[in-house]
Amino acid sequence: MKIAIVGTGFVADYYMTTLGNHPGLALAGVWDRDEARLQAFRAFHGVCAYPDLEALLGDPAVGIVVNLTTPESHYEISRRALAAGKHVYCEKPLAMSFEQAQELTLLARQAGLTLAAAPANGLSDAHDLVVQALRDERIGTPRLVYAAMEDGPVFRDKWASWRSRSGALWPGLHEFEVGCTLEHAGYALSWLVSLFGPVESVTAFAALTFPDKGPGTEALAMAPDFSVGCLQFRSGLVARLSSGLAAPKDRSLQVFGDRGSITVRDLWDNRSAVHLEQVEAPRPLLGRVLNRVEARLGAALLWKPAPGRRLKYPAGARPSLPAFPSQIDFARGIAAQVAAIAEGREPVFSGELALHITELALALNGARELPQPYRMRSSF
Template sequence: MTRRISILGCGFVADLYLRSLQAMEGIEVVGVYDRDATRLDHFCAHWGLPKKTSLTAFLADAPEGGVILNLTNPSAHYELNRACLEAGHHVYSEKPLATDLDEAKALCALATERGLLLASAPCSVLGETAQTLGYALRKGIAGTPRAIYAELDDGFVPQAAYRKWLSETGAPWPYEDEFRTGCTLEHAGYYLSWLISWFGSVRTVVAASAETIPDKTGTGPMAPDLSIATLFFETGPVTRLTCSIVAPHDHSIRIIGDSGVLRCDAAWDNSAKVTYAKRMNLRRKLVESPFPRRVKLGRPTHPKVKRWGAAAMNFMLGPAEMLEALEQDRPCRLSTAFALHMTEVTLAMQNAGETSGAQRMTTRCDPMEPMPWAR
């Protein structure tokens, strides 16, 4: 059975979705729209996709029971997500769901009222690496988890050659938009989604954020380029999560358990190694094994995508999960509650500044059902 999607926005990230789509079966793109007519023409010609000449036509022609992928700039997410929902369509939104919590809550309330699915990227939580770590936690491989350190540092990006970063069809990396939106809103979800999927709701966020690099390219105001958060879960270990475009590249996550440490060093790779280093006493010194063993699921998982740029992720895992949930009439793993809670925690980190202190979360969600091949 063919599953149908429509794509709103043909910028830098859209090519990553289309390259991922090549690895999937049974998903058809039935319409594409972008307000930039030249970009729309080039994108659709390259990928052989049907274009729509207006937002009105795009929404009118989007098939019932399909999913709209909102891949537009973050500042337009609330307005366009709302338009899609009001037109009666299920929506998969690039992150963030909205840049304001009240707007995100309004979107989720509208989706619930209309009986529609509303999900948010990132979908790497459905990928092999995240699911392998989840499996290791459920099996107690490292014992009871006591603390987690997670890093999403991307290097000193303002000095990078970002003007030369182009997508497959030549779309430039939207550096001004990235600097205004902020690395926390753009990237925190890569580990937040994993953490929330394993442990459920974050009860309290204690965070600080700052703009440490002034005079970035573009018109301001610019968002914080560094955030550090301590997350207290309802049922889970205390976690420290760092996001920056300042510190040297580090995408590692370490789960410290009673008997050792689970680790992964590549959040943006669906096939990244998950390792376990047992803790031991060597003479009078306490150490983790210098020869960690790899943790594997030992069964087929999901279609993989070759590395492009900084990532080796299948961006279509999320839309595919939504379509499958609709087809099977079951709850979607990327639920509306999941998207809203992740958005609230992310905004709490981004907007923390230096005086916000402890922030109690007002939303919640349950842990995520593992993928069938990770049980």
Template sequence: MQIGIVGCGYVADFYMTTLVNHPELRLAGVYDRDPERRAVFCRHYNARAFDSLEALLAEPEIGLILNLTNPHSHYVVTKAALEAGKHVYSEKPLAMEYAQAEALVELAEAKGLSLSGAPASILGEAGATVREAVASGQVGSVRLVYAELEDGPVFQEPVHEWRSVTGAPWPAEDEYRVGCTLEHAGYYLTWMSLMFGPVERMTAFASRLYPDKGTGQPPDSVANDFSTACLEFRSGVVARITCGLVAPQDRSLHIIGDRGVLTVTDSWASQGPVYLRSPSGEAPGRLGRLLHRIQRYLPGRIFLGRKLPTPRFGGKLPSYPSQMDFARGPAAQAAAIRAGVPAPLPARFVLHITEIALAMQNAGGGAVIQLRSRF
């Protein structure tokens, strides 16, 4: 399938790096509202540049649009693409307001078009391993999930020096304005919702702990940099998810069941390790008993468990920390379109993830929320 890219910023290079893993996707055109950025990007990748969004959307050979623009532009660009009869894969979030996201889903359904979106890390090797372990009952009945998405105080790092492969700067002001919750919560919300179903009810809290991120932005224009939520899934599973830019980096996931605990060390690593251990966390034998006694006096864990085998992947990935196959989501969507079936991450599912993330981001001093969306 021929694809078009809208937005040549920092994340676009991640998609281009991994596009080589999916030769069934062919880049037919690129547009960015910044002519200089567009020219640099297209020259680097030998891609065809379009002078306007309208011209790109009018290209008949393009079937799928990748919306990689700033989050505040997601709604407008996706709406235009759908109205032009194009399928769309959008970077997160689907829109900055729930009503807008819902309107996009309804528009796609009315036109018979496929609408999907990031993140698609659940489709990676680690995600597949976790889903198989849960489905096959290796941890028994799942009772509780702890999901950590702490990215550390990046605003204390030299972010103004960060550049993508083609020289795009890391969009610090946009990142702080949009907020770490909308940027990161989806990484584990997608995993949990695909395994345990929709969230029926949630209790959330959010706060802005560092109003000054060193960018000169007015404090009231900076989003909350800490949020946490307790989620009640329709299946009965309960989860706690935390997002932040204050605590030390931690992107781990712990799925606790009657018979064991699954641990993922990093949601941003498609091929990252997945561990299985007993409910008590002990390793087998005398060594296990010794480690169990020692660990009671240590802040961390020595034994994560038995490493589960994961599918092999020989493709190309971006460098640390974003070691994900970004193009896998669009590739899976394109395959579903060709087969005439829903995308692995269909529109109503992406809407549900968007609603949860927006509720977390905007929870303020605390709120109990009944979710409206279903999938």
């Protein structure tokens, strides 16, 4: 199936890096409202560029429009693409309000089209490994989850000089305005809801903790740079998710069950280290030794290995991935959408599921204005 990309900014190069992993995807062309950025992208990747959005949407060869624009443009671009009869794959979030996101899912359903959403890390090899461990009941019934999307103090780094492979600048100022929760919480939420089902309610807190993010940010209307939420799932499971731009980098997920725990080191790594600890199993030697060292010192060590033993991945081809820290197969979500369309079924992260993830991210980001606990309006 042929796809067309709208938006050739920083994240678009991640999609181009991983497009070759999926021979079933063919890129018809790209468009961006920034002509200089569009031409730089076109020249670097050797792809065709459309003269305008109307030409892209009017191309009968295009089956899926990949919406990689800024979050506040997601609704309008996706709405126009659906109206033109195109399936849509949209970067997160679907829209900046629940009502707009809900409208998009309804438009897609009425038109017999699919509206799928990023992130694709919920389709990773690491996710598959955790799914299998849970299906095998290796930790019993899951009861509690800790998840983190802490990106580190990027505002103290040289972010103004960061560029993608084709030369697009990292949109730091815009990310500070939109907020780390809307930008990053979806990477954890895609795992949580696909593993444990719909969320019933969210009790959240959000705040702007570092209003001074350096030169050039003085006049910005900044979104919260920290949020934490406790998610009550319909299954009874409880999860805590934190997102921020100040604490040390941490993109881990820990699942605690009746008979043990599963620890995923990095949700941004397609083949992240995954450790399984079982209550009845003997503890690894290194962990036992370090516990004795702590007891003898009378102090906690700064570093300890993940609890349990590392799970092995099945043998298989390694996909081409972006460099650290974004080692995600970004195009895998589009490929999964194409496969679902061919088979006449709903793609995994689409429709009501995509709406549910969007509502969760909006609820976490807007915690200061919403009643607590927030009762979810969507389900899947």
